[in-house]
Amino acid sequence: MSRRVAVYGAGSWGTAFSLVLADAGCEVTLWGRRQVLVDAINDTRGNPDYLPQVRLPATVRATTDPAQAAHDADIAVLAVSAQSVRPLLEAWAGLFERRTVFVSLMKGVELGTDKLMSQVIAETTGARADRVAVVSGPNLAGEIVARKPAASVVACPDDTTAALVRSACHTPYFRPYTNADVVGCELGGAVKNVIALAAGVADGMGLGDNAKAALLTRGLAEATRLGVAMGADPLTLAGLAGMGDLVATCSSTLSRNHTFGACLGRGLSVEEARTRTRQTAEGVASCKGITGLGRRHRVDLPIAETVADIIHHGRDPEEAVHTLMSRTTKPENLRNGRASTSE
Template identity: 55%
Template sequence: MTLRCAVLGAGSWGTVVAKLMCDAGSEVTLWGRRREVVDAINERHENPDYLPGVALPEDMRATTDAAEALEGADVVGIAVPAQTLRANLAEWAPFLPPDALLVSLMKGVELGTTKRMSEVIAEVAGAPPERVAVFSGPNLARELAVGEPGAAVAACLDMAGAERLQAATMTPYFRTYTSTDVIGVELGGAVKNVIALCVGMAVGLGFGDNTKAVLMTRGLAEIARLGASLGADEHTFAGLAGMGDLVASCSSPLSRNRTFGENLGRGMTPEQVTAVTKQTAEGVKSSKAVLELARNHQVEMPITEEVVAVVHEGKPVKEAGLALITRSPKPERYGVTRHQDEHSP
């Protein structure tokens, strides 16, 4: 049976997921807000604003009408900036098919509520958690757009939902694995953006591979501590949605968050970087929500704290680096589980 898929959001990632779904044999409609983007996809089979030079499938349709895109959809992927999700979804909710699998393609935490994107979707759409999935992994859009090998995790509390998303996205060049650990897969994607900002700052300051490795590894420890406190499976963070996504985002110049951090490390202000950046670096806004979530659960996240201090409070990047390196001594593994907390020195 051919799946009918809708993707809401015609930025680089939404366009790539729509392409994946087409290449997997699904019938796909992509919703975009801007008429010129939609027209280019329909007429030229290209998204010149976000993926210039990349040929899109001729059977991919695009529209500015959300109701048209959603009609009869079996799978609905949502790829809008995290902090706009609630308002956008409230507008789209009346058109959502009652049995469609609703898929978060976003990597963020909502400011004000500290809710994960899947929680916002369930709340606004009135959908049970079993009908909400997340899709995450080391997914730099440009590489996947040109057909380089890649993979991701489709997570849903209902394994049948995860398998439906797997079927909608598996192609000869892209593998999708399934999971029921929605919390872990989602947190891995959201928090790695914050860590990538910090790695970018270090690169901008001129530091090398040792420093990047330290920040990635200790960043992964922060992700695991927060995930464990929220009930995630710690093994998830050693997989594609954890370490895999973290390595890609922290290592590649294609990463928006790393690039944003590099510019901060070179002396630009957050406002200056935002002014010259066309695409959203989700970690900038989500960092505050991630830190609030951590504090609500009494989880220590020093890298996240320093990123928030730099991005939102005006702390100089060099001072943030000094604060991290001069922290009090700790065992390497601490605060991950209740058992570990009780026996840590």
């Protein structure tokens, strides 16, 4: 029996994941805000605004009506921006079945509360933890819609729910693994966006591959330190939702966060970078939430703090790099599989 899935968000990742779900045998209703885009998806089977190369199967239908998407849905996938999910879910209260499983594709931290997306979903829908899952990994939308091989992680504390979501998105080109560590998977996705901004700045400045390798490695250390302080398994950050996602996002020109950072590294302003990127780069907002979590849990996050200073306080990238490199030298703190809270 095919599963009915509602996907909220007709941007790049929401559209790409709809393709994956349809290829796995699900009936998909894709919700979008704009009628003109929804009509284009239904009429042409493509998404001219975000993924013009995609050709969606007939089992994907688009709508602007959130209730129509929610009707009889076994799974509700959320692929909207991290900062808009709370008001949307509050407006949609009562639309979902009590059995509906919620799946977050969002990789961010809510400003003002510093909450992870699974926490926001639980608060706004009343769903218990066993009905909230996270999908996170090295999943660049442009490659997914070309059906190039990819792997990801389905994180949920409930094995049955994790297996349900895994089955709903398993295709010959998309391989999902399960993991009970929701916090580790969510933090891996959120922090890597911030590190990708830093990697983009480094590339824009022409600092070379050694610099980028150092950023990725020390960025992973920051994610691991914060994850451990918040109860995550450090091995989760070494997996697909941590290191895997970090490598893909920091290395690819398909990454919005890397593209945004590269614009800053070439001397463009934040507003100019936003115009060039066109789509939401989650790390731009989430870097403030990540640094807020770091201060709350007393974890040293020098790269994330530097990114936040460049984007939100106008710090000069060249001066920021000099300051990072001039910090007091210390041991590479990773002892007995446990990450230290400081550099």
